[in-house]
Amino acid sequence: MxxxxxxxxxxxxxxxxxxxxxxxxxxxxxxxxxxxxxxxxxxxxxxxxxxxxxxxxxxxxxxxxxxxxxxxxxxxxxxxxxxxAEPKPTFIRDDLLVKVQAADRVGAGHVVRQLDERAAAATTRIAAFEALLARLRGDQAEDDYLRHGTRIGPYLTCLRGLALERETREWCTGTASVLRAREAAHAEQI
Amino acid sequence: MxxxxxxxxxxxxxxxxxxxxxxxxxxxxxxxxxxxxxxxxxxxxxxxxxxxxxxxxxxxxxxxxxxxxxxxxxxxxxxxxxxxAEPKPTFIRDDLLVKVQAADRVGAGHVVRQLDERAAAATTRIAAFEALLARLRGDQAEDDYLRHGTRIGPYLTCLRGLALERETREWCTGTASVLRAREAAHAEQI
DNA sequence: TCAGCATACTCAAAAAATTGACTAGTCGCG
DNA sequence: CGCGACTAGTCAATTTTTTGAGTATGCTGA
Known part of the structure; x- marks a missing residue:
């Protein structure tokens, strides 16, 4: 419910x-x-x-x-x-996390590609959130809007979405580069 | 499946x-x-x-x-x-987000309290993740561990967890303070 | 002109998740 | 000695979510 x-x-x-x-x-x-x-x-x-x-x-x-x-x-x-009422705990489910968890035991190639794709998708969504936020606050400065704006709820949840997408992008690019570096190092050893 | x-x-x-x-x-x-x-x-x-x-x-x-x-x-x-296989999109479900979305139409009091609680819980989890990461990498520096460590998968997913919790804490404290300021301003007007 | 896409919705079946109720042994605390 | 908490599960019912298959109409571009 x-x-x-x-x-x-x-x-x-x-x-x-x-x-x-x-x-x-x-x-x-x-x-x-x-x-x-x-x-x-x-x-x-x-x-x-x-x-x-x-x-x-x-x-x-x-x-x-x-x-x-x-x-x-x-x-x-x-x-x-x-x-x-008490909120239920946050519920996150992410295939990519599961794949990264297993990345040192299964081939990392596909995972790296998927991380790149996810990072690119995050970039798109970041732009969308930024545009939406700009539209919501109109010509007001953010501080001003947060203090006096109407419909603050949607604005605040968008801010969260934006922060999450930025975090996602950073983690994806960072993780992909770590996995790539390890694959390269591994290849060298042979 | x-x-x-x-x-x-x-x-x-x-x-x-x-x-x-x-x-x-x-x-x-x-x-x-x-x-x-x-x-x-x-x-x-x-x-x-x-x-x-x-x-x-x-x-x-x-x-x-x-x-x-x-x-x-x-x-x-x-x-x-x-x-x-192609990953399914990330799936997030969060009662608190729904409540914040509605916060300008229902009483914000409870929501503010819940945001504070969530921020406090995040602090606990951040400490737990930091401890776990330190344990996983042992005496190695992080860069070193990322390049040469074993079990890199769990380490990388923990890093994500840590980043998410930090983001959660920041958003919760920021949102709570915005909502509090607005409640105070609203009270003054009366 | 006609295929494909978008709007706008419905129905049914299968799979997955949640809720609630149980069994059964061990440990420590008062 | 009994009470509650922790370990280690199982079973069944219900609710929620997903998957898949349809129904219509109208607009647009090749």
């Missing part, structure tokens, strides 16, 4: 349809939560049945109509309860 | 029983993977049936006997295949 809170938090910012939420959960919100479209549709249906969100049909021209959802008062109350 | 690789990677370092693995997955390995004891027992049973690990009974004095597991050749081959 935790995806629901991620959905509610995402809907606080602006109303979304399931499809739009799915996009968000695949890129931006994925920063701190991840879910497939099917889960979101299911969750939205449940939330609506429980009265935590309200859906309304939006007629569109040139594309299928959609149902967008708004958080209700009960939804905000539910988030309030969630905020007061 | 991914927990199995985390288990295999953990067993590469030294043989473990299900119980010991459970401990590791609750603290150390939890750095990059998380699993409950039940899952580990189930997974070990499956891995043994498939011949990827071999179990043997260890008779103990003064406590129940245990079964410890070793990775077999087939297990290493399976890890090799896994290392070559």
């Amino acid at each position: 935790a995806l629901r809170h991620a959905v509610l938090a995402a809907l606080l910012d602006s109303d979304f349809s399931g499809y739009q939420l799915a996009k968000a959960f695949d890129v931006g919100v994925a920063n701190f939560w991840h879910a497939l479209p099917q889960q979101l549709y299911t969750e939205l249906a449940k939330l609506e049945k429980e009265g935590l969100v309200a859906g309304r049909e939006v007629v569109q021209h040139g594309r299928p109509n959609k149902r967008v959802f708004t958080v209700t008062g009960a939804g905000v109350a539910e988030l309030e309860r969630f905020a007061a | 991914a927990l199995r690789h985390a288990v295999l990677a953990a067993l590469l370092d030294s043989d473990f029983s299900g119980y010991q693995l459970a401990k590791a997955f609750d603290v150390g390995v939890a750095n990059f993977w998380h699993a409950l004891p039940q899952q580990l027992y189930t997974e070990l049973a499956k891995l043994e049936k498939e011949g990827l690990v071999a179990g043997r009974e260890v008779v103990q004095h003064g406590r129940p006997n245990k079964r410890v597991f070793t990775v077999t050749g087939a297990g290493v081959a399976e890890l090799e295949r896994f290392a070559a």
